[in-house]
Amino acid sequence: MMRHLVVPNHEVEAVLGHIRAREWGAFSFRVFSSKDGKSRLIPLNPNSPTVLPGELSKYPIEFHKGVLDERIETNWLSLLLQEIDQDVIDSKSEAWPSNHEFIGDMIIVKIDKSVEEYTDSIARAKLGVHPHVRLILADDGVQGEFRIRNLRPIGARLSGRILTGPSLDLAPPEILSTKVSLKESGRVIRCDPTRAYFSTKLQTERLETLSLAKELRNRLDRPIRVADPFCGVGPALAPLLNEADLVNDLLATDLNPDAVELLFENLSKWDRRPYPKNSISVERLHNNRIVGLADATKLENYSEIRSNWDLLIINLPHRTIEYLPYLIPLLDRTGPTMIRGRVIVEESEIFNTNEKINKLLPPLLSGKPKPSLMIKRDYSPSLRLCSFQAWIAPE
Numbered sequence: 563m564m565r566h567l568v569v570p571n572h573e574v575e576a577v578l579g580h581i582r583a584r585e586w587g588a589f590s591f592r593v594f595s596s597k598d599g600k601s602r603l604i605p606l607n608p609n610s611p612t613v614l615p616g617e618l619s620k621y622p623i624e625f626h627k628g629v630l631d632e633r634i635e636t637n638w639l640s641l642l643l644q645e646i647d648q649d650v651i652d653s654k655s656e657a658w659p660s661n662h663e664f665i666g667d668m669i670i671v672k673i674d675k676s677v678e679e680y681t682d683s684i685a686r687a688k689l690g691v692h693p694h695v696r697l698i699l700a701d702d703g704v705q706g707e708f709r710i711r712n713l714r715p716i717g718a719r720l721s722g723r724i725l726t727g728p729s730l731d732l733a734p735p736e737i738l739s740t741k742v743s744l745k746e747s748g749r750v751i752r753c754d755p756t757r758a759y760f761s762t763k764l765q766t767e768r769l770e771t772l773s774l775a776k777e778l779r780n781r782l783d784r785p786i787r788v789a790d791p792f793c794g795v796g797p798a799l800a801p802l803l804n805e806a807d808l809v810n811d812l813l814a815t816d817l818n819p820d821a822v823e824l825l826f827e828n829l830s831k832w833d834r835r836p837y838p839k840n841s842i843s844v845e846r847l848h849n850n851r852i853v854g855l856a857d858a859t860k861l862e863n864y865s866e867i868r869s870n871w872d873l874l875i876i877n878l879p880h881r882t883i884e885y886l887p888y889l890i891p892l893l894d895r896t897g898p899t900m901i902r903g904r905v906i907v908e909e910s911e912i913f914n915t916n917e918k919i920n921k922l923l924p925p926l927l928s929g930k931p932k933p934s935l936m937i938k939r940d941y942s943p944s945l946r947l948c949s950f951q952a953w954i955a956p957e
C-alpha cells in the first residue's frame with residue numbers, strides 16, 4: 563500500500579508541480595481519479611515527509627495500491643540502454659541524471675562530467691519518456707549577481723522528431739526558446755531562466771511565505787504591505803496576490819532589467835492593469851504598486867519606500883546577512899512586522915549564523931520564537947540552503 567495525496571481536480575496541476583519540485587512523488591506510479599471523479603490521487607514516495615508542510619497539509623492522505631505507470635521516467639534508462647551498453651550504464655550508475663526540473667514545457671538536467679560524452683543519448687532518452695516536453699537543457703550552474711542559470715540546449719522536439727547535437731543548429735528559434743509559462747498557485751508565471759532567476763524548487767518556500775503572510779494579516783487585522791526587493795520575475799508574489807484581501811501595497815524590485823521586464827508582464831496579468839513593456843527604474847506605477855528596477859541596498863533612501871512595509875521578503879541567499887542592515891529600515895516599525903529570508907551557510911556555521919542574524923535584527927515580538935535557520939536542502943556537499951522568519955516588535 564502506498565500513500566496518495568487526494569487533491570481536487572482543479573488544483574492538481576499546481577500541487578503536482580510542487581510535489582515534483584521536492585521529489586516527493588512516486589512517479590513510477592500513476593496519478594489516478596477518485597471514485598467520485600472529483601479528485602485525483604497523487605502517489606507519494608516513502609521519502610516524502612509524513613506530514614506535508616504548509617498549504618499541502620490541507621489535503622487528505624489515503625492508502626492505496628500504487629498503479630504502475632509504464633511510460634514514466636524510470637523507463638528513461640531503458641531507452642538509454644537502446645543506445646549505450648549495459649556495462650557502461652552500470653559502471654556510471656550514480657552519474658546518470660535521474661533528477662530533473664520541469665519548467666513549463668522544458669526539462670532541465672545536470673549532466674555529470676563523467677557522462678558528458680553521452681549527452682545526446684541522455685537528451686533523446688529523456689525526451690522519449692516525456693512526450694509533452696519540447697526542449698531539454700543542460701544546467702551549467704547559476705552565475706553572477708542576477709543569479710541567471712547557464713543553460714545549454716541539448717535536445718528538442720520538432721514535428722515528432724527529436725533533434726540533438728549538430729542537428730539542433732537547424733532548429734527554428736521558437737523550438738529553442740527558453741521563455742515559457744507555467745502555472746503555480748492558480749497564477750500563470752512567465753519566465754525565462756536564461757534571462758532571469760527562476761526555480762520551481764522554491765514552491766514550498768513560497769507556500770510557507772503565504773501561510774506566514776496570512777498570520778501577519780490576521781495579527782494586524784488588515785491587508786498587509788509586502789516588499790520583495792529581490793523579486794526576480796515575481797514568483798513569491800504570485801500566491802500572495804492570488805489570496806483575496808491579503809496584499810494591499812506592494813514593492814517589487816530587482817536589479818536585473820530582464821527580470822523586471824518579465825515581472826511587468828506577469829503583474830499586468832495578475833493585476834489586470836497595464837505595466838510598461840520594458841523595464842524602468844522603480845516608481846509608483848499604480849496607487850498600491852511601487853515596482854521597477856532598483857538596487858535593494860539603495861531603497862531605504864526613497865522617502866516613499868522607507869518605513870513602509872509589514873512583510874519583507876529577502877531572497878538573495880548568499881548576501882542576506884550582508885544586506886540586512888540596508889533592508890531593515892524598509893519595515894514600518896509602528897506595528898509588528900516580519901522578515902522572511904534565505905541564507906546559504908556551511909552546516910557547521912548554522913549556530914554562529916543564527917547568533918549573527920539575531921544581533922543584526924531589531925527587538926523581536928514577544929511570544930514568537932527567535933529566528934533560527936531551517937535547512938531546506940543541500941546547496942553543495944558542505945553548504946546548506948536555509949530559511950528563517952523573524953517577527954519584529956514595534957518600536
Ligand SMILES: C[S@@+](CC[C@H](N)C(=O)[O-])C[C@H]1O[C@@H](n2cnc3c(N)ncnc32)[C@H](O)[C@@H]1O
Pocket residue numbers: 707708709758759760761764791792793794795796797798815816817818821856857858859877878879
Ligand atoms: C535568488 S534570485 C530570487 C528571485 C525571486 N525572488 C525568486 O524567488 O525567483 C535573487 C534576485 O536578486 C536580484 N538581485 C541581486 N542583487 C540585487 C540587488 N543588489 N538589488 C536588487 N536585486 C538584486 C537578482 O537579479 C535575482 O533576480
